Amino acid sequence: MAWKTLDEMDLAGKVVLTRVDINVPVEDGKVTDTTRIDKIVPTVKDILAKGGRPVLLAHFGRPKGKVVPEMSLAPLVPALEAALGVSVNFATDCIGGPAKQAVAALGEGEVLLLENTRFHAGEEKNDAELAASMGALGEVYVNDAFSAAHRAHASTEGIAHILPAAAGRLMEAELKALEAALGAPVRPVTAVVGGAKVSTKLDLLGNLVTKVDNLVIGGGMANTFLVAQGVDVGKSLAEHDMADTAKEILAKADAAGCKIVLPSDVVVAREFKANAANETVAADACPSDAMILDAGPEAVAEIARTFEASKTLIWNGPLGAFEIAPFDTATNAAAAKAADLTEAGKLTSVAGGGDTVAALNKAGASAKFTYISTAGGAFLEWMEGKTLPGVAALEKN
Known part of the structure; x- marks a missing residue:
């Protein structure tokens, strides 16, 4: 196991950029299946328990590098709040002014969700500049999106080279299960x-x-x-x-x-x-x-x-x-x-x-x-x- 877990990271008082997969079905502005949201709860709660401030990075749909209002992550906020039991703030971008201001305003015990990473063309190209802009928002990077781990994108791969990084609980569980099944x-x-x-x-x-x-x-x-x-x-x-x-x-x-x-x-x-x-x-x-x-x-x-x-x-x-x-x-x-x-x-x-x-x-x-x-x-x-x-x-x- 060459990767670190949350147990090995000092998160107290730190902004923790957390890549999650919450690409869930939405109909009429409401989430119809919360399975993927439920799966990230242990990671987010553990970050909060360790004194960290979770900032969620996620993709939604295939906007192909353009802002597509129907593919905004904003409608997911109520479902996230219900699953996590805490206040979830939302930023209208995952980089730049809106993101920086939202991170600065994030209170203890709160969670921040950043807008769809795929609204930027550099996400799927694993653009170093975009990864650096995202990385500048936090102090620690946690990847909890195993389901997106086969993609070398800015938010799934690029940021891991910029910040101290660890696997979230879902990623950890996936990797341990797979290692037990085929690795050894x-x-x-x-x-x-x-x-x-x-x-x-x-x-x-x-x-x-x-x-x-x-x-x-x-x-x-x-x-x-x-x-x-x-x-x-x-x-x-x-x-x-x-x-x-x-x-x-x-x-x-x-x-x-x-x-x-x-x-x-x-x-x-x-x-x-x-x-x-x-x-x-x-x-x-x-x-x-x-x-x-x-x-x-x-x-x-x-x-x-x-x-x-x-x-x-x-x-x-x-x-x-x-x-x-x-x-x-x-x-x-x-x-x-x-x-x-x-x-x-x-x-x-x-x-x-x-x-x-x-x-x-x-x-x-x-x-x-x-x-x-x-x-x-x-x-x-x-x-x-x-x-x-x-x-x-x-x-x-």
């Missing part, structure tokens, strides 16, 4: 990778087969691997042009001693709709006029046995068309098994990615997982073995 895991390690396309997760699969003991492949991706093995998948979603690539991944896994788990049986239907007439067949017996929409009971049983023989689990992506019943059955069953093993203390389970979180929530399994990452792109890039600029900057600092 207890073996055997199993990864579940699902979703529609192999092409979007090539780097991920290529990295995982050299790091894990078992790789469970589900969703449309599994169909592409079946095609690579000469299986006719009928009208199923599959990337036939990626068959050779799938073969290469299978060969790489074999050379690395990683067992690939593909479904031995599948649930097929003639139409993609809720409660469509369906049947379970062997994976190599999909009718030519049908499509594979889920893994079958034998496949789920094999996945359960794989989980039982594992100590660490990393999960990204559903096993089938989880959005509609009954094609959520395999995902729900596998999630429940992982949750039960975790609750029994037999498995360390880490999951992340938008569809993954939605699927595990739908299965009612999220609460029992060891850690559910709030990050999408950053979680994926970490699984791919890529360096995250926001994290690397903290380590260098």
Whole structure:
């Protein structure tokens, strides 16, 4: 752990520039989902408890370097006050006069939210001048936005080279969970990778087969691997042009001693709709006029046995068309098994990615997982073995 935590920082009386991700859904000027706001509460409260004055830096939407009134952070103030239980002031810019005046006026026990960092073109370009202007507002920098750590922006990477820096509580929790899952895991390690396309997760699969003991492949991706093995998948979603690539991944896994788990049986239907007439067949017996929409009971049983023989689990992506019943059955069953093993203390389970979180929530399994990452792109890039600029900057600092 080469980065510092809040416990190692003297914050008393200091202005603490705190990069957060509060890019939350807003309708009619009101926040409709406070999950990301709730996640930053421990960090902000700890800064206040240590006598620091938190000044929040955040982005919102994609204004592309221009001031877009509909993408102002101002409407988030009431939701922040409700979550934090303290007064939250707002500055109409994240640099310059408005920001300096608001920082100077910030009282003890109060929080300041600065306007959308992406209203400045230099934010996404990681402009040194913009980073310096933001950095001039504070005395300490805390990055609590792991979900934006894969981006080298002025507020996520640049400021870390200017001020003494540390990871916030959410960033700390994410990094510790990820280190436990892939950095120095207890073996055997199993990864579940699902979703529609192999092409979007090539780097991920290529990295995982050299790091894990078992790789469970589900969703449309599994169909592409079946095609690579000469299986006719009928009208199923599959990337036939990626068959050779799938073969290469299978060969790489074999050379690395990683067992690939593909479904031995599948649930097929003639139409993609809720409660469509369906049947379970062997994976190599999909009718030519049908499509594979889920893994079958034998496949789920094999996945359960794989989980039982594992100590660490990393999960990204559903096993089938989880959005509609009954094609959520395999995902729900596998999630429940992982949750039960975790609750029994037999498995360390880490999951992340938008569809993954939605699927595990739908299965009612999220609460029992060891850690559910709030990050999408950053979680994926970490699984791919890529360096995250926001994290690397903290380590260098």
